[in-house]
C-alpha cells in the first residue's frame with residue numbers, strides 16, 4: 130500500500146445550519162494511488178463536491194466543518210494540518226479545478242497574471258520566468274495563440290478555453306494529485322471530449338493522479354481506472370471501472386447504469402431512478418436508498434447496511450450481499 | 466482605454482448642452498418679467514425697459530440662448546446683482562473652499578469606510594464587525610447639524626483642540642494663490658500655516674464625512690462578503706494563496722466596483738449640497754454662495770451656481786466611469 134497517495138478514512142464533514150446539523154459527508158473512505166485516475170460518481174447533492182473540498186480544506190466555514198476522520202496524503206493526516214501547511218499543499222501538491230469555468234477565473238486579472246500567481250506562490254522564480262512558464266503551460270493544455278492569450282482576460286475566452294486555462298493553472302506546479310470537480314459538466318459535448326482527452330494525456334505524461342468527480346458514468350467509462358459510487362454522503366459501492374459498469378452490485382449503481390442512454394437500443398424513453406436524493410439529515414436510520422430501492426425489505430428501513438467487502442478492492446453497501454444473501458433476497462421478492 | 470476615454474468625453478457634449486438649456490431657462494421660468502423681478506417692485510418703467518434692453522430680453526429665445534452659450538464659452542458667467550462684480554472672478558474662492566473641504570471629508574470617509582468594511586467582512590460576526598456596523602448604522606442616521614454642534618462644543622469649546630469656525634485665522638489671512646489653503650501654505654513653504662489650515666479642516670471634514678463614511682463602510686462590507694463567496698475566490702484559495710492576497714488582490718478590486726459608484730455619488734452630494742455644514746462652520750463654500758444669492762434674489766449668481774454644481778456632478782460621473790474602465794477590463798463601450 131506504499132503507493133497510496135491519498136487515503137480518506139471515515140471522513141465526516143458536517144454543515145451546521147439553522148435547520149440543524151447536516152452530515153453532507155458521512156463516513157467516507159477510499160484511496161487514490163500514485164498516477165491513478167479514480168472517479169467519484171453519484172447524483173446531485175450526494176456529497177461529491179463536499180468530499181473534494183474537504184480534501185483541500187476549502188469547505189466554507191462556517192457553516193462547514195470536518196468533524197471526524199482522516200485525510201492521509203502521502204502518509205500524513207492533512208485533515209488536521211495548519212493553515213500554513215495547507216497553503217503549501219494547495220496548488221503545489223494537490224490542485225483542483227471546478228465545475229464552473231465561466232466564473233472560476235477572476236474577471237479583473239489577465240490569464241497570465243492568474244497562472245503566474247500559482248507559480249509565484251510555490252516556486253522561486255521571477256515574474257518574467259513565471260510568464261514564460263505560463264505560456265508553456267497554455268501550450269501544454271492545447272491553447273492556440275498562447276503568446277496572445279496570456280495577456281487576455283477571462284471574458285475574451287470561451288468556456289472550454291477557460292477550463293483549459295484552469296487546468297493549466299492547476300498543472301502549474303506539477304501536482305501529484307489533480308482533483309477535478311465535474312470539469313466538463315458545463316461544457317458542450319465535443320468540448321467535453323477534448324477536455325477529457327487533455328486530462329488523460331496529462332495523466333499519462335506527467336503521471337498526475339486524478340480524482341475525477343462526475344455524475345456521468347460515460348465520463349467514468351472514458352478515463353477512470355477505479356470508481357467510488359456515493360449516495361447521500363456515503364460510499365455505496367467501489368470497484369474498478371470495468372466491474373462497476375459491467376457488473377454493478379448495489380441497486381443504486383444498477384439504477385445509474387440503467388439510466389445511461391444506450392446507442393444500440395431503440396428504446397426512446399430514458400430510464401431514471403424514481404424519487405430524489407434525500408436531504409442529508411442527522412439521526413436517520415436505515416439504508417438511505419431504501420425509499421427508492423425496488424429490492425427494499427423491512428430490515429432496510431430499520432438498520433444501516435455496512436460497507437461489505439465482496440472482492441479485491443470491491444465493496445458494496447447493501448444487505449443483499451451479506452452471507453445470507455439467498456434467503457433475504459427471497460424475502461425482498463415476496464415484499465415487492 | 467484611450468478610445469473609451471475619448472468616446473466618454475464626447476458623450477458629455479449633449480449633457481452639457483442640456484445643462485445650459487436648463488440653466489438658461491431658469492431666468493425665463495421665473496414668473497413675470499425677469500427684468501422686473503430682478504429690479505424689484507419699486508423699479509420704474511424706464512429702468513425695467515433699460516435692463517430688458519441690456520439683457521437682450523427682447524431678442525428671440527434662440528438668439529438669447531446663443532448669446533448665453535457664447536458668454537459661457539468665453540468664461541463669462543455674468544455679473545452679480547449684489548456685488549456688481551463679475552461672477553467668474555469672484556466664484557473661484559468659494560469653489561476652492563468647497564473642493565478642499567470635500568476632498569478631506571471624502572479622504573476621511575473613504576479611508577475609514579473602506580477599511581472598516583474590509584475588516585468587518587474579513588472578520589464577519591466578530592466584535593469588530595458588530596461595533597463597526599453599529600457605528601455605521603448610527604452614522605447614516607446621524608443628524609449632521611447635531612453632530613457638527615457637538616463637535617464644536619467638545620473639541621473646540623471644551624478641549625480647544627481644533628478651531629470651530631472658518632478656514633483660517635482671521636487676524637492673519639493668507640496670500641491666496643490657488644485658494645486651496647493647505648496647498649497655498651505649502652507653496653509659501655509656511656508649514657505652521659499648513660498645520661493651522663489642516664486644523665480648520667478637521668471638524669467640518671468629520672461632520673461632512675460621517676454619513677458617506679457609514680454608507681461606504683456598509684457597502685464595502687456587503688460587497689466584500691458577496692465577492693468572497695464567488696468561485697474565483699475559491700480558485701485563488703485552491704492555488705494556495707493566503708488570506709491577504711485573497712482579500713486585497715482578488716476580492717477588494719472586485720468589491721470596489723459598486724463602492725466606487727457610492728463614493729462618486731457621495732462626493733457629488735457633498736460638493737453640491739453642503740450648505741448646512743458650511744453655514745455651521747462658517748465655511749465660505751459654493752453652497753453658501755448660492756444660498757446667499759437665493760436670499761438676495763441674485764439670479765445670475767443662482768444661475769451660474771447651479772450650472773457649476775451640475776457641471777461638477779457631470780465631471781464626477783465621468784471620473785467614476787473612467788475608474789470603472791481602469792479597474793474592469795470587460796468595460797469597453
Ligand SMILES: Nc1ncnc2c1ncn2[C@@H]1O[C@H](COP(=O)(O)OP(=O)(O)OP(=O)(O)O)[C@@H](O)[C@H]1O
Nearest residue numbers: 144151153172173174175176177178179180189192
Ligand atoms: N454551504 C453549505 N451549507 C449547507 N449545506 C451544504 C453546503 N454545501 C453543501 N451542503 C450540503 O451538502 C450536500 C452535498 O452537497 P455537494 O455539493 O457535495 O453535492 P454534489 O454531490 O457535489 O452535487 P452536484 O452534482 O450538484 O455538484 C448538499 O445536499 C447540501 O445539503
Ligand code: SF4
Nearest residue numbers: 416419422429447448
Ligand atoms: S440495503 Fe436494502 S434498500 Fe439499501 S440498497 Fe440494499 S436492498 Fe436496497
Ligand SMILES: [Mg+2]
Nearest residue numbers: 177178179310
Ligand atoms: Mg458538486
